[in-house]
Structure formats: structure tokens, C-alpha cells
Amino acid sequence: MTTTDPIDSGAIDPGTVDPGRLGSGPVEADPRGPGPLDPLGFSPVEFGGDGRPCASYILRVNGFERPVTDAWIGESLLYVLRERLGLAGAKDGCEQGECGACSVLVDGQLVAGCLVPAALASDSEIATVEGLSAGGAASDVQQALADSGAVQCGYCTPGLAVAVHDLLQRNHRPSEVEARQALCGNLCRCTGYRGVLAAVQAVAEARGTEEETGEDAAVAEPAAEPVAGAPETTEPLAAPVEDTGIAQPSATQPVAPQPVPPVSAQVAADLPPAGEMPLYADSEAWVEAEALYPAEPTTAGTGVGIDYGTVTVHQTGIYEPYPGYTATPAHGTPYDSSYESQSSYEAPYDAAYDTGYGQSHYEATPAHGTAADGPVYDGAPVHGTPYIPTPAHGTAYAETAAGYEGYDGTTPAHGIHLQPSAGGTSISEDDHA
Amino acid sequence: MLPASLDEAVEALAATPGAVPVAGATDLMEAVNAGRLRPAALIGLGRITELRGWRYEDGGTAVLGAGLTHARMDRPDFAALIPALADAARTAGPPQIRNVGTLGGNIATAAPAGDTLPVLTVLEATATLARAGGTREVPISHLLTGLDPLRPGELLTWVRVPLLHAPQVFLKATGRSGPARASASVALVLDPARRAVRCAVGAVAPVPLRPLEAEAWVAGCIDWDARGEEGAALIDPAAAAAFGEYVAGACIPDGALDGPEGAGALAARLRRTVSVLARRALGRALK
Numbered sequence A: 001m002t003t004t005d006p007i008d009s010g011a012i013d014p015g016t017v018d019p020g021r022l023g024s025g026p027v028e029a030d031p032r033g034p035g036p037l038d039p040l041g042f043s044p045v046e047f048g049g050d051g052r053p054c055a056s057y058i059l060r061v062n063g064f065e066r067p068v069t070d071a072w073i074g075e076s077l078l079y080v081l082r083e084r085l086g087l088a089g090a091k092d093g094c095e096q097g098e099c100g101a102c103s104v105l106v107d108g109q110l111v112a113g114c115l116v117p118a119a120l121a122s123d124s125e126i127a128t129v130e131g132l133s134a135g136g137a138a139s140d141v142q143q144a145l146a147d148s149g150a151v152q153c154g155y156c157t158p159g160l161a162v163a164v165h166d167l168l169q170r171n172h173r174p175s176e177v178e179a180r181q182a183l184c185g186n187l188c189r190c191t192g193y194r195g196v197l198a199a200v201q202a203v204a205e206a207r208g209t210e211e212e213t214g215e216d217a218a219v220a221e222p223a224a225e226p227v228a229g230a231p232e233t234t235e236p237l238a239a240p241v242e243d244t245g246i247a248q249p250s251a252t253q254p255v256a257p258q259p260v261p262p263v264s265a266q267v268a269a270d271l272p273p274a275g276e277m278p279l280y281a282d283s284e285a286w287v288e289a290e291a292l293y294p295a296e297p298t299t300a301g302t303g304v305g306i307d308y309g310t311v312t313v314h315q316t317g318i319y320e321p322y323p324g325y326t327a328t329p330a331h332g333t334p335y336d337s338s339y340e341s342q343s344s345y346e347a348p349y350d351a352a353y354d355t356g357y358g359q360s361h362y363e364a365t366p367a368h369g370t371a372a373d374g375p376v377y378d379g380a381p382v383h384g385t386p387y388i389p390t391p392a393h394g395t396a397y398a399e400t401a402a403g404y405e406g407y408d409g410t411t412p413a414h415g416i417h418l419q420p421s422a423g424g425t426s427i428s429e430d431d432h433a
Numbered sequence B: 001m002l003p004a005s006l007d008e009a010v011e012a013l014a015a016t017p018g019a020v021p022v023a024g025a026t027d028l029m030e031a032v033n034a035g036r037l038r039p040a041a042l043i044g045l046g047r048i049t050e051l052r053g054w055r056y057e058d059g060g061t062a063v064l065g066a067g068l069t070h071a072r073m074d075r076p077d078f079a080a081l082i083p084a085l086a087d088a089a090r091t092a093g094p095p096q097i098r099n100v101g102t103l104g105g106n107i108a109t110a111a112p113a114g115d116t117l118p119v120l121t122v123l124e125a126t127a128t129l130a131r132a133g134g135t136r137e138v139p140i141s142h143l144l145t146g147l148d149p150l151r152p153g154e155l156l157t158w159v160r161v162p163l164l165h166a167p168q169v170f171l172k173a174t175g176r177s178g179p180a181r182a183s184a185s186v187a188l189v190l191d192p193a194r195r196a197v198r199c200a201v202g203a204v205a206p207v208p209l210r211p212l213e214a215e216a217w218v219a220g221c222i223d224w225d226a227r228g229e230e231g232a233a234l235i236d237p238a239a240a241a242a243f244g245e246y247v248a249g250a251c252i253p254d255g256a257l258d259g260p261e262g263a264g265a266l267a268a269r270l271r272r273t274v275s276v277l278a279r280r281a282l283g284r285a286l287k
Ligand SMILES: Cc1cc2nc3c(=O)[nH]c(=O)nc-3n(C[C@H](O)[C@H](O)[C@H](O)COP(=O)(O)OP(=O)(O)OC[C@H]3O[C@@H](n4cnc5c(N)ncnc54)[C@H](O)[C@@H]3O)c2cc1C
Pocket: A096, A097, A098, B020, B021, B022, B023, B024, B025, B026, B027, B028, B029, B030, B045, B066, B067, B091, B092, B093, B094, B097, B100, B101, B102, B103, B104, B105, B106, B107, B108, B109, B113, B114, B115, B116, B150, B154, B155, B156, B157, B179, B180, B181, B182
């Protein structure tokens, strides 16, 4: 797996982590403990000039220590990153956790930066979108987002880049449903998500191919393994970060071209899929959407799996037709007679034009009084013809001259179940049970 | 402050007046960002690792740490233990929120749409509250209804959930197809040993509601002996539908339907939603 994230170096081994602790990241991640570097640790809260409770602390962002002084304790990580540390990649969309534009990784967890109190993140590893790109170049995820038309106004893009990166780190081959579930906290008002999903697949495929290549190489020349650029194969990219010593996150190496060392590729393949369990797909806890999208049981709630036909790659600007769609003919193309099956027009049109409507199916309205030939109305009876008398109250219907066919004359008593008729209009209940 | 143990945390809480405990901060920072809350000090609970897991107690009870995240509760091992709670956690917001939002925070916030609340209510869970120098046990329903609320200086530490080896269901209706807060939710468990059904309705009132009469009535409609037989109908569909109506009628009183035009229509719709949720929940539990 390729990544530049320092946080990844702590590769969580599921076997050694207390199940309840998974949320808190790598077990050995924080060797410092609540030492002098943790200014919050039980020191009395300071108060700023305006009487607000303030704190000074050090954040570890993309592998670098960034001091923050005299910050109000209510400041969010998003605010501190943008306004105090100058890392304006994460965007402020809502400050309410709804939009995902502020997505960052804290101890390897995808979180909404706007809902993290920065002061409490002082002993955590923070990774932002700036840490994804290498030396000013776009990461493979970012490039794929741009290539597949997932960027329009771009406001959601940094958050999506982090979320996609996180998804692909946990799940190397996400299905579309899994991708949608993983990205459901990132709102985009512009693109409609198709491009994002395409980007996820593109990166997954590209990385997969890389891994295969790496494996092939391992089979072909196992001796080449140690010189593959990273003897410590489990964290091939961690070293350069420390070596540079430059306080810029861009000092990491390019992501995409780095061949994945064979050992780590194998490890990655052996791991059980670390992805989130499907959020709603297999859940019975999703009700309304089932009614909306009954077609695919596995996709309830995500809107995934609605078959849009063979829509080709989005945003290419060229729309390929749906199967069965006949293109509109070029201007001037004569009518295909099959187009209007009843049409007696012949091309060119003007042949019939001057001779009136004779050849069409239009028939003139008949003169007043002409008997209509329809089956329904056969003329009003002569004045004075007596009506069939309405039967006396209580007379059974069958006795009337015009007894209804099939009607046995009795309304069933209230409460008797009607047999559904052959064409059955009985309401079938959507019970899912 | 980031105390590393429970004792340190309760001491810090007692020593710092106005200090606010912070778990995942998803509710807390929302309030801070909106200007509704100006904490004097923050006490982070994230480092108290003992609260982030769960354990078993005398066979029949699971003791859940208040620091369990929604994402953790959604995982298969936990879902095998308390499926309804896992279902509730699975739908409690987008991944960014569920990765950090905790069970304890959900209970302490006690929002009407809190998804774990109807489940805990229907499972008749109890909460352990710790303060400097002592702890006490409170039924979840007492905590939520304010009968016995969380007091200043107290921390929610554990949630005791009786393990029922019987079907349990959580269903939630929302206003959109993405992750969203519930407009109504229903948690339902069967208790075959006592031949009982328990049901709680969330999000339609400030606290989860238990329609006790409907529970007792429907328990009598179920053919408990047929359970496990191939193709056995455990309940008449009409009775299941009537149960839905009964639950909905109990939770959304007739008076609400007579509200001013819009409100009345909303209440009627909500009633129908609850009715369908309850019927389906029963159907799934008896499947
Ligand atoms: C976008 C978004 C969507 C959401 N969707 C849902 C949803 O669908 N369903 C749902 O149920 N919730 C939802 N929530 C609400 C929230 O995520 C949950 O309520 C969550 O469980 C809160 O947990 P927390 O750890 O973040 O609490 P925090 O924000 O850390 O704490 C909330 C409150 O509880 C107190 N507290 C926390 N832990 C303890 C403790 N151990 N002892 C005493 N007091 C404590 C805090 O002091 C604070 O007052 C959503 C929130 C957001 C921002």
C-alpha cells in the first residue's frame, strides 16, 4: 500500500489491540505520554487577555510539531489549522459536522475537523490534505478526482480527497456501495458524486495493478527485494519525512510511481478487509429508502445501484447514447415512414401539400344529422317511447330487464371477505417481513 | 486536560468547577461552534482506555464502556452481541461522526433523535455514574426522563445491558437517503422466556416512549409455541398491522392530529411512519 502518511507507520495489528481501543489509534503511537510536551496535562487553565480560558499546546500535523500559543480552548481543529497554522486545505463548510469539507485524519481516523477541540488533539497524529500531496504534486487520489470530473467549484474536494484516501487505505477494492457509504459524510453541491466514484475505482485499479506488478517482480527476482528502495518494507515512505527536517509537509515523496514493496503487498492482501462494514446496505435499520428504491436490496439508503443504463464516464463532455436510443437525424433527413406508422406522407412533403388533405386519415366532420357509425350511440328513441320502469323497491336485480351480467343480486353482508377478482387488485403490502 | 484514568477524570471534574467532560465532541463542538456553549475547561475522556471497550458480567450482562464509539459498535463482533444497538450505531450519522461519537455522549446529550436511546430503553439498561468518591446505578429511563439525572461532577462510565438471546430490531425513518437524524425510530425485542414483547419509540417525543399496553396486547397475539417450526405463521398479519396502529396511537395522541393545519398533517404522517416501523419491526423480530 502506498501512502505518505506518517500516521500509517503505526500499522495497527488487530491482534495486539484491545478491541475497545481501536479508536485510539496505534498502541505505541505516543511515547511521550503526558510529559512536558503536553502543556494541558493537569496544568491549570490559563486565561487570555479577554478572560477567556486559553491554552498553549503543540499539534503534530503531517509529521511536524506545530506550536499553538494562547488559543481559546473552544477553538476547533479546523479553525486552528486554517487560521493559526496556515493550513487552509481543509474547508469550513458548516462547522456543524454535516458537510465533510473539513475532513482530516486524527490518529488515523477520519473525522470532521470542525468538531475536534484542537486543545484535546495535542497528543494525536493529525493528517491533513496538505500531507497527501507530494512536493506540490497531486497525489494519485487528487489527480484521479481532477481527471474524472469530480471537481467543479472545488470546495468539497480537499475533504473528499482525505476521505477517499482514508477509504482506499482501509479497503483496497471498495465496491460502489462501500464507496458511497464511506463518502456519505462529504457533501458536494456541484458534481453529483459520479466523478468521485469513478475516481475511487480508478485509483483502486491503478494501485491494484501496481501491487500485481510488485508481486510479479517479487516472484521473478526475489533478490531484488532489499534494493526496492525501502528495506523497511512496512513503512517505505516514513523515512524521508524525518530526514528532510523541513517544516513543510510537501517534503514527502511522490505517491503513485512508487512500486509497492512485495512484502507489504502480501501483507495487505492477507489482511481481512479493513473497510467499514456496509453502512446501510445490509442494514434493516433503513426504512424510508427501501420504499424509494425497491430494486436492489443491497443498496437501500445509499441510492446506489439504481441502474442508470450504460451511462459512460461522466464529465467527458461526450455522451454516448443509451442502447435503443435512436439519434435525432441530421437536419433535412427525410422522415422514416416507421416514425409515424399511420402517416401517409411521402417525402418530399410537398407532393401532397397542394392537393389538400385527401391522403391523410382526416375525415371531414359529417353533416349534422348523419348517423354516427360508432357502436355506442344508436340514436335517441322516438319521442314518447316509454322508459323501462324502475323496479319497485326491494325487487331483486335479476328480475329487471337489463339484469347485470354476473351479478348474483346480493351485496354480501358487511365483513364478508371479497374474493379477489381474477385480475386481482388486492393491495399487496410492502411488508419486508 | 486529558486524564488517562477514570479516577483522575472524576477528580479533575470535581476540582474544576464548570469543566465539561468531552468524549467524541460531536455534540459538544456543535454547540460551541454555534455559540450555545462557552466551556470554562475541557476534560477529554478519549485517553481513558478502559471506557472504550466492553466486558461480560455474570453470564447474562454486557457492560459497555461509555467511550465506545458508534463505529466500534457497528462492527460484527459487537453486532453479534447486541444487534439492535449495532444497527442504531450504524445509522448514527456519517463516518466522520461515528468514528468519534460515543455511546456515553449519546446518552448524556439525550437528544430526542439519539439513536441508541430507544434501544437502551427497550433493553432496560442501567447506567453507572461515577463521581469523586463513589458510584451509583441508575436505570436508563430514569436518567433520560430526568427522574434521576446526571449531576454536576458526575461521569457516565458504564452501561449495563442484559443480553437477550432473542431477536431484537432497530428501525429508523429519516428525511433523506443519506445519513440523517431520525424522524422516528422503533426498537423492539422479543422475550420468549417471559412471552413478552418490548417496544420503544424514539425521536417523536423528548424521550423514548414505551407503549406498554400495545406490548402486552400483542404478546397475546403471538403463537409462541410455533416458534422454530418451518413456515409457521407466528402472528396474523392483521394483528401485526393493528399493533403498529396501537403503538402509533399511543405515541402520537389524537390531540396532536387536531393541531393547526400543518402541524396536524405532520402528526398524522408521523403517526403513519411509526405505525409502519412498529409493524415491520414486529414482523422482522418474528421472522
Ligand atoms: C452531523 C451529525 C450527525 C449526527 N447524527 C446523529 C444520528 O443520526 N443519531 C444520533 O443518535 N446522533 C447523531 N449525532 C449526534 C452525536 O454524534 C451523538 O449524540 C454522539 O453519540 C455524541 O457522542 P460524543 O462522544 O461526540 O459526545 P460529546 O459531544 O463529547 O458530548 C456530548 C455531551 O455529553 C457529555 N458527555 C460525554 N461523555 C460523557 C460521559 N462519559 N459522562 C458524562 N457526560 C458525558 C458532554 O459533556 C457533552 O455535554 C450527530 C451529530 C452530528 C454532528
